[in-house]
Amino acid sequence: xxxxxxxxxxxxxxxxxxAADAGQAGRAQEAAGALWRFWQQRGHLAEGRLRxxxxxxxxxxxxPTPARAKALAGAGGIAWWQEDIAAARxxxxxxxxxxxxxxxxxxxxxxxxxxxxxxxxxxxxxGAFRLCEESLELFRRAxxxxxxxxxxxxxxxxxxxxxxxxxPLARAEEAVAAxxxxxxxxRLGDGLVWLAVVDxxxxxxxxxxxxxxxxxxxxAEADSPMGMISxxxxxxxxxxxxxxxxDAVRLAGAADALRxxxxxxxxxxxxxxxxxxxxxxxxxHLPEETAxxxxxxxxxxxxxxxxxxxxxxx
Numbered sequence: 460x461x462x463x464x465x466x467x468x469x470x471x472x473x474x475x476x477x478a479a480d481a482g483q484a485g486r487a488q489e490a491a492g493a494l495w496r497f498w499q500q501r502g503h504l505a506e507g508r509l510r511x512x513x514x515x516x517x518x519x520x521x522x523p524t525p526a527r528a529k530a531l532a533g534a535g536g537i538a539w540w541q542e543d544i545a546a547a548r549x550x551x552x553x554x555x556x557x558x559x560x561x562x563x564x565x566x567x568x569x570x571x572x573x574x575x576x577x578x579x580x581x582x583x584x585x586g587a588f589r590l591c592e593e594s595l596e597l598f599r600r601a602x603x604x605x606x607x608x609x610x611x612x613x614x615x616x617x618x619x620x621x622x623x624x625x626x627p628l629a630r631a632e633e634a635v636a637a638x639x640x641x642x643x644x645x646r647l648g649d650g651l652v653w654l655a656v657v658d659x660x661x662x663x664x665x666x667x668x669x670x671x672x673x674x675x676x677x678x679a680e681a682d683s684p685m686g687m688i689s690x691x692x693x694x695x696x697x698x699x700x701x702x703x704x705x706d707a708v709r710l711a712g713a714a715d716a717l718r719x720x721x722x723x724x725x726x727x728x729x730x731x732x733x734x735x736x737x738x739x740x741x742x743x744h745l746p747e748e749t750a751x752x753x754x755x756x757x758x759x760x761x762x763x764x765x766x767x768x769x770x771x772x773x
Contacts, residue, residue, distance in 0.1 A: 475491055475510060484520025485524055487514050487517075488530035489525075489526040489530070492529030494507070495532075499540050501684070502722065504541050504723045507533070511537065515531065523557045523560055524557070528557040528561070528566070529554075531553050532551070535548075535554060537723075538550060547577050548581075554570050555574050565603050567597055569594075571591070572606070572610055574590055575588075575594065575613060584620055588614060588616075591614050594606075594613075595614065604637055605638060605646065611633070611634065612634040632654065634654075635651060647677065648674050649686075651671070652670075652674045652693045655670035656697070659697040664697070671693055674689070675687070691714035691766075692711070694765075695737040704741040708738055708753040708754050708757065710737075711757065712738075712753065713757040713765035
């Protein structure tokens with residue numbers, strides 16, 4: 460699978476260049492906006508950001524068109540995973556302004572959902588929840604089941620902020636079921652990571668490990684280093700809550716090393732706003748030198764060794 464995907468991506472890069480050189484900015488922006496998730500999942504963040512910014516800067520591609528809005532959403536997504544929140548905000552704000560002008564409910568809903576992430580990353584959780592409520596209503600109006608699951612799950616974060624776990628658990632299970640039905644394997648993998656974290660926090664370790672195991676399989680199947688970073692971070696949370704503090708630090712270190720290789724991850728500050736920081740919390744229970752050694756071991760060890768620590772802890 461990886462070979463055909465890489466070959467297809469290479470061909471699409473050539474097509475993007477041809478369209479840009481031929482003055483077909485709209486076609487190129489539409490294609491690049493569709494390709495951003497491939498760049499993100501494979502860890503080609505710098506390449507994706509460069510291509511999208513080049514296309515967005517084309518004089519013939521600056522009008523408020525659906526293609527530009529799609530490219531802006533892709534650029535915002537890549538900037539988010541590069542932990543460049545300021546840039547993600549700029550891209551998402553322009554995309555939302557265009558979508559509101561164009562008036563398609565499903566596309567407006569998607570733009571609102573994206574904007575909620577950068578608003579939450581800035582600490583304005585209530586503002587983010589208001590955006591998600593509007594997004595949810597528009598997804599429902601459009602009959603978009605997968606979109607409804609996304610927005611509804613984001614609204615469950617309100618309970619996480621308040622330390623309530625029952626409702627988020629039910630919503631995470633519903634979202635995972637919806638993504639199974641719609642066949643969205645990226646969302647399924649992401650949802651399983653979240654479900655695992657909520658399961659673990661709610662005192663259901665066996666369910667948490669099952670969900671993480673499936674998420675790991677999906678990330679490996681997709682050859683996705685970004686998916687594996689999410690799995691490692693989830694395992695760090697689980698280890699922290701199981702009071703395996705050295706493992707929590709090791710897993711966070713392994714995730715950090717992989718993040719450096721690919722150039723990004725979901726901003727930890729965003730997750731910490733809902734769930735706390737597993738590495739910092741685990742370090743507080745360890746002597747400084749022990750924590751330092753665990754971190755360095757995690758960074759040196761690689762993904763397979765990190766996953767083995769978690770398996771051995773069962």
